[in-house]
Amino acid sequence: METSLGILLPLIGTLAILHIVQAQSQQGFINLDCGLPANEPSPYREESTGLQFSSDATFIKSGKTGMIQANWMDDFLKPSTTLRYFPEGRRNCYNLKVEKGRNHLIRARFVYGNYDGLDTGPKFDMYIGPNRWITIDLERRVNGTREEILHIPTLNSLQICLVKTGMTTPLISALEIRPMANDSYSTKSGSLELFSRRYISNSSSSLRFPDDVYDRQWSSYIRSAWTPISTTSVVSNSNSYEPPKVALTTAAVPTNVSAPLTIEWTAENPDDQFYLYEHFAEIQDLQANDTREFNILLNEKLLYGPLIPSKLVLTTIFSRSPIICDGGECSLQLIRTNRSTLPPLINAFEVYRVIQLPQSATIEEDVAAVKTIEATYGLSRINWQGDPCIPQQLMWDGLNCSITDNSMPPRITTLNLSSSGLTGTIAAAIQNLTQLEKLDLSHNNLTGEVPEFLGNIKSLLVIILSGNDLNGTIPQSLQRKGVQLSYEGNTRLIPPGSPTKPQKTKVLVPIVASVASAAILIVVLVIFLVFRKKKPPTVQVVHPPSSRPAMNVTYAYSPEPSIEMKKRRFTYSEVIKMTNNFQRVVGEGGFGVVCHGTVNVSEQVAVKLLSQSSTQGYKEFKAEVDLLLRVHHTNLVSLVGYCDEGDHLALIYEFVPNGDLRQHLSGKGGKSIVSWGTRLRIAAEAAQGLEYLHIGCTPPMVHRDVKTTNILLDQHYKAKLADFGLSRSFPVGGESHVSTVIAGTPGYLDPEYYHTSRLGEKSDVYSFGIVLLEMITNQPVIDRNRGKSHITQWVGSELNGGDIAKIMDPKLNGDYDSRSAWRALELAMSCADPTSAKRPTMSHVVVELKECLVSENSKRNMSRGMDSLSSPEVSMIFDSGMIPRAR
Numbered sequence: 001m002e003t004s005l006g007i008l009l010p011l012i013g014t015l016a017i018l019h020i021v022q023a024q025s026q027q028g029f030i031n032l033d034c035g036l037p038a039n040e041p042s043p044y045r046e047e048s049t050g051l052q053f054s055s056d057a058t059f060i061k062s063g064k065t066g067m068i069q070a071n072w073m074d075d076f077l078k079p080s081t082t083l084r085y086f087p088e089g090r091r092n093c094y095n096l097k098v099e100k101g102r103n104h105l106i107r108a109r110f111v112y113g114n115y116d117g118l119d120t121g122p123k124f125d126m127y128i129g130p131n132r133w134i135t136i137d138l139e140r141r142v143n144g145t146r147e148e149i150l151h152i153p154t155l156n157s158l159q160i161c162l163v164k165t166g167m168t169t170p171l172i173s174a175l176e177i178r179p180m181a182n183d184s185y186s187t188k189s190g191s192l193e194l195f196s197r198r199y200i201s202n203s204s205s206s207l208r209f210p211d212d213v214y215d216r217q218w219s220s221y222i223r224s225a226w227t228p229i230s231t232t233s234v235v236s237n238s239n240s241y242e243p244p245k246v247a248l249t250t251a252a253v254p255t256n257v258s259a260p261l262t263i264e265w266t267a268e269n270p271d272d273q274f275y276l277y278e279h280f281a282e283i284q285d286l287q288a289n290d291t292r293e294f295n296i297l298l299n300e301k302l303l304y305g306p307l308i309p310s311k312l313v314l315t316t317i318f319s320r321s322p323i324i325c326d327g328g329e330c331s332l333q334l335i336r337t338n339r340s341t342l343p344p345l346i347n348a349f350e351v352y353r354v355i356q357l358p359q360s361a362t363i364e365e366d367v368a369a370v371k372t373i374e375a376t377y378g379l380s381r382i383n384w385q386g387d388p389c390i391p392q393q394l395m396w397d398g399l400n401c402s403i404t405d406n407s408m409p410p411r412i413t414t415l416n417l418s419s420s421g422l423t424g425t426i427a428a429a430i431q432n433l434t435q436l437e438k439l440d441l442s443h444n445n446l447t448g449e450v451p452e453f454l455g456n457i458k459s460l461l462v463i464i465l466s467g468n469d470l471n472g473t474i475p476q477s478l479q480r481k482g483v484q485l486s487y488e489g490n491t492r493l494i495p496p497g498s499p500t501k502p503q504k505t506k507v508l509v510p511i512v513a514s515v516a517s518a519a520i521l522i523v524v525l526v527i528f529l530v531f532r533k534k535k536p537p538t539v540q541v542v543h544p545p546s547s548r549p550a551m552n553v554t555y556a557y558s559p560e561p562s563i564e565m566k567k568r569r570f571t572y573s574e575v576i577k578m579t580n581n582f583q584r585v586v587g588e589g590g591f592g593v594v595c596h597g598t599v600n601v602s603e604q605v606a607v608k609l610l611s612q613s614s615t616q617g618y619k620e621f622k623a624e625v626d627l628l629l630r631v632h633h634t635n636l637v638s639l640v641g642y643c644d645e646g647d648h649l650a651l652i653y654e655f656v657p658n659g660d661l662r663q664h665l666s667g668k669g670g671k672s673i674v675s676w677g678t679r680l681r682i683a684a685e686a687a688q689g690l691e692y693l694h695i696g697c698t699p700p701m702v703h704r705d706v707k708t709t710n711i712l713l714d715q716h717y718k719a720k721l722a723d724f725g726l727s728r729s730f731p732v733g734g735e736s737h738v739s740t741v742i743a744g745t746p747g748y749l750d751p752e753y754y755h756t757s758r759l760g761e762k763s764d765v766y767s768f769g770i771v772l773l774e775m776i777t778n779q780p781v782i783d784r785n786r787g788k789s790h791i792t793q794w795v796g797s798e799l800n801g802g803d804i805a806k807i808m809d810p811k812l813n814g815d816y817d818s819r820s821a822w823r824a825l826e827l828a829m830s831c832a833d834p835t836s837a838k839r840p841t842m843s844h845v846v847v848e849l850k851e852c853l854v855s856e857n858s859k860r861n862m863s864r865g866m867d868s869l870s871s872p873e874v875s876m877i878f879d880s881g882m883i884p885r886a887r
């Protein structure tokens with residue numbers, strides 16, 4: 001069998017009763033009549049369906065109401081005769097409450113009906129949260145259109161947005177949401193857009209609620225080569241798909257009994273992926289010697305078979321993975337087997353097209369915080385609708401966000417509410433924007449004190465409170481290095497250093513080390529001017545002219561924290577100054593201690609001090625440093641400068657603030673345990689750094705000491721490899737190294753290298769394999785108390801059990817896609833192969849990890865359960881007690 005299919009054989013049971021109960025109460029149905037005039041009763045009962053429709057007014061904060069022209073009225077049900085249109089704002093959104101993780105049918109109806117007398121149907125886009133769903137073109141669809149999707153919301157709130165894309169005004173007539181059964185219409189990834197939903201009948205009526213408990217809409221379908229058949233008996237429809245009973249009482253067979261029954265369609269796009277659902281029930285009386293048995297083929301490949309439909313009882317055959325048709329031409333054929341005396345039959349079918357909605361929404365906490373702030377200050381901004389950060393071109397005014405890749409929820413990094421007429425105190429909800437980097441509340445009427453919590457937001461480095469009426473003192477927590485605080489014009493505020501008297505003069509005071517005030521003024525002025533422009537890409541900090549020659553330092557707002565220094569050689573006294581006399585030791589590497597330092601006002605660096613004895617000579621040191629200064633890759637910690645004054649040797653690196661991977665895996669020191677998806681991303685990034693060393697730079701380099709403590713993480717959890725390249729002029733010393741000849745850390749060390757002393761890229765691949773095993777299992781690399789002391793031996797023995805759950809880090813709580821886990825595990829084991837020739841290259845590793853990540857992300861985004869790897873390609877589901885027939 002080519003495709004994995006499922007079959008649902010029906011049984012009457014509790015499930016069916018549950019659904020009937022749900023249907024009667026229309027549980028969870030949302031029926032919005034968009035643009036229902038305020039003077040009409042809401043909710044009201046729609047006659048043909050009996051559904052209660054309500055006005056949409058409380059679910060959206062913008063838009064105007066309209067009504068289609070009288071000559072169109074008769075063609076539509078009442079909910080579609082009125083509409084809401086959106087002359088203002090580019091994006092207007094409905095906010096609906098749903099159950100996260102549950103599949104929902106979302107249907108929107110659009111009828112232009114020349115409501116504005118302009119006789120021009122609009123064209124615009126629909127979004128679900130941050131993802132574009134579909135383009136609506138009412139110029140082409142003059143008779144209106146409905147769009148339907150089966151989608152699993154990842155949050156309990158669902159935003160359906162209309163986005164203006166041209167000159168015309170978006171509109172919507174009705175919005176209908178129905179929660180679906182848990183175990184129906186699941187996909188490997190993506191949501192399902194309705195392509196076709198038909199029941200086979202020669203009648204011309206279509207079916208929906210109450211015939212269909214989920215209010216799916218079924219149109220009738222028949223072809224000339226078919227003969228319709230029907231029954232007056234009741235057909236049982238109880239499985240998780242539950243098509244309407246009445247849809248199952250009719251069916252068709254090919255008129256020529258030996259011909260196949262064929263259903264064909266053409267994909268708009270040859271790559272389109274489809275999911276098929278076919279519903280069968282025997283509705284004819286069969287003689288004792290009659291058999292109806294057929295195979296189901298798609299484009300001449302067997303999908304499922306043979307099938308014998310059960311008498312008056314539903315059988316559903318459905319896809320478990322997507323189907324792609326050659327050249328976009330799909331042909332579903334039912335062909336009777338040679339022992340069948342009767343032609344094939346079909347009662348109903350559904351075809352859905354997969355659409356990917358991969359973009360993660362902005363993290364919920366940030367959205368909640370910014371909405372609380374909006375409410376606190378009574379702000380009403382037309383463009384504060386939908387996702388705050390995504391899509392980028394519709395980002396809310398006054399915000400900036402960090403957007404990495406679409407699997408990472410964006411975070412809000414800037415909040416600019418300057419000149420917004422704010423009154424009251426500084427909103428407490430600001431503290432929930434935990435990744436905020438810049439806050440501008442200037443030129444409002446804010447009163448009260450500067451809250452302590454601003455200092456607790458570690459990332460918050462620029463705070464502009466000027467032009468308000470704040471009082472009290474500046475909290476101690478804000479008087480730390482790197483924080484730029486400006487508060488001129490707050491005449492009642494007491495500046496630091498003058499504990500009694502409120503400030504009289506207008507001064508901008510960045511709370512930084514006491515450098516020449518003229519320089520500070522320049523710095524602040526530049527910052528101020530840049531921030532007054534709408535979107536500062538970077539903030540340029542100009543160094544005080546009195547000390548070192550000018551250096552251009554781009555500040556940490558650019559996604560790449562690139563410290564570009566014209567001058568890279570520092571004097572020892574500069575090193576002392578930047579580290580504040582080596583005050584803060586942040587680590588101890590293979591070569592010596594590492595201190596935190598600050599260059600200029602706020603640029604953080606890590607200064608690695610080398611003992612003179614560890615170098616083999618100045619010339620080699622200099623050559624090597626020159627080489628390293630030229631290595632630039634986003635996943636490598638960059639060397640930004642050095643000092644080589646007399647005995648004093650130091651290397652100055654970019655500072656990577658979020659600790660190393662080992663700390664995060666262990667959860668020690670207040671570090672978080674990273675999720676599986678993030679681990680894969682970190683692994684892929686670290687692999688790219690290594691790949692760059694191996695093939696991207698000239699001459700190629702071998703890292704020689706790949707390990708989890710050498711993978712550093714920045715504030716966005718981006719991986720940066722540290723400690724590379726110091727190989728030739730430095731015998732690697734320090735706590736953990738085997739000898740001065742063989743470099744590396746026990747456990748990570750390539751056994752072949754150990755025996756032959758021949759070093760190559762494949763030695764790094766081995767060490768990377770060990771890192772990957774650590775990330776997967778979170779086991780120590782060497783544990784003498786464990787039966788199998790080395791991690792490869794341990795994993796090897798656990799692999800025999802075949803249970804991935806026993807191997808995976810228990811701290812992940814099973815929250816991973818087992819396919820991506822297996823794949824990563826296999827990759828790790830091949831990297832850690834004792835024979836170097838059998839190990840993959842880093843390029844191969846990068847490709848594999850990226851694919852794991854895609855697989856994991858699609859699972860994560862859609863929150864869909866995955867079949868485990870061991871599940872058969874074709875599976876049958878039985879509601880209970882049914883014994884599978886051998887096929």
Ligand SMILES: *[C@@H]1O[C@H](CO)[C@@H](O)[C@H](O)[C@H]1NC(C)=O
Pocket residue numbers: 140141142143
């Ligand atoms: C719109 O409906 C009318 C009347 O049913 C029909 O004649 C016309 O072809 C339809 N137009 C389109 C574009 O479907």
Ligand SMILES: *[C@@H]1O[C@H](CO)[C@@H](O)[C@H](O)[C@H]1NC(C)=O
Pocket residue numbers: 101102182
């Ligand atoms: C469906 O799933 C939801 C959430 O996962 C759960 O709360 C609910 O009980 C499930 N319902 C059924 C019928 O399984």
Ligand SMILES: *[C@@H]1O[C@H](CO)[C@@H](O)[C@H](O)[C@H]1NC(C)=O
Pocket residue numbers: 202203228229230
């Ligand atoms: C539909 O088919 C049935 C036979 O199955 C026939 O009795 C009926 O007249 C047909 N109706 C139409 C509208 O063709």
Ligand SMILES: *[C@@H]1O[C@H](CO)[C@@H](O)[C@H](O)[C@H]1NC(C)=O
Pocket residue numbers: 256257258259260
């Ligand atoms: C019926 O179908 C079979 C198989 O497709 C074909 O060989 C035969 O010619 C058809 N008979 C008629 C009368 O069309």
Ligand SMILES: *[C@@H]1O[C@H](CO)[C@@H](O)[C@H](O)[C@H]1NC(C)=O
Pocket residue numbers: 287289290341
């Ligand atoms: C099945 O049995 C009926 C009589 O019961 C007979 O008329 C018919 O020809 C038989 N059909 C086949 C295919 O044997």
Ligand SMILES: *[C@@H]1O[C@H](CO)[C@@H](O)[C@H](O)[C@H]1NC(C)=O
Pocket residue numbers: 338339
């Ligand atoms: C049915 O068809 C299969 C091949 O499709 C063939 O092997 C088998 O002999 C046929 N059986 C009969 C009874 O004709």
Ligand SMILES: *[C@@H]1O[C@H](CO)[C@@H](O)[C@H](O)[C@H]1NC(C)=O
Pocket residue numbers: 421422423444445
């Ligand atoms: C802010 O306060 C000033 C003086 O009290 C007042 O003139 C101004 O109207 C206030 N602005 C707002 C937006 O409340």
Ligand SMILES: *[C@@H]1O[C@H](CO)[C@@H](O)[C@H](O)[C@H]1NC(C)=O
Pocket residue numbers: 365369372428429430432
């Ligand atoms: C911050 O968020 C937490 C939960 O995420 C919430 O309970 C709290 O009320 C929020 N604080 C403010 C001031 O909005």
Ligand SMILES: *[C@@H]1O[C@H](CO)[C@@H](O)[C@H](O)[C@H]1NC(C)=O
Pocket residue numbers: 447448449471472473
């Ligand atoms: C700050 O001003 C508010 C009124 O705006 C007052 O209640 C509060 O006591 C003042 N705080 C200090 C420290 O002066």
